[in-house]
Amino acid sequence: GENVEQHPSTLSVQEGDSAVIKCTYSDSASNYFPWYKQELGKRPQLIIDIRSNVGEKKDQRIAVTLNKTAKHFSLHITETQPEDSAVYFCAALSPGYSTLTFGKGTMLLVSP
């Protein structure tokens, strides 16, 4: 089945710095890659996603890049703010499976 690896597990940055979280996936047929933000005790919220026919997508301070050849995708957050502090999960959707496979998560801490 699909296997998603996510790094780093924790990431601490200063307010205003950029943060990058990287994920790799194993199934070359996977075609949808969402990123979720989860605050403590709350449900995961979709923040951005990318499909396999696109190499990059940007939404204000958040961007995602996809390298299908290398089978990895990354989340980029610029001008980080304390409210960006949360756990971020990457995921991949393989056509052969009914649901998403999640990475282990990255705890992002943005210090004022």
Added chain:
Amino acid sequence: GAVVSQHPSWVICKSGTSVKIECRSLDFQATTMFWYRQFPKQSLMLMATSNEGSKATYEQGVEKDKFLINHASLTLSTLTVTSAHPEDSSFYICSAFSGSHTGELFFGEGSRLTVL
């Protein structure tokens, strides 16, 4: 966007009792819903896929007699933790793809179960 609602948000029960958690799709029909379990500081682990009108599909290592899933309608799936024990204490979250299946997975609010 699509809304998935989960109830209850918090539940505390005694060891040996059963607890039912409901998951509803509020503005779309979901033939398939998913139940995840999340331990503190860990990722979302898929427990089972709930299929409307048929038996749920359980992931390896998940006891189907322990975690009973019923998907009686296109908008409701329930997870019953039977004979709960302290090790069953966890955060349970349901989810569903929207009817248009854009690929976006919508999550319920989650249910935190504490078994004393």
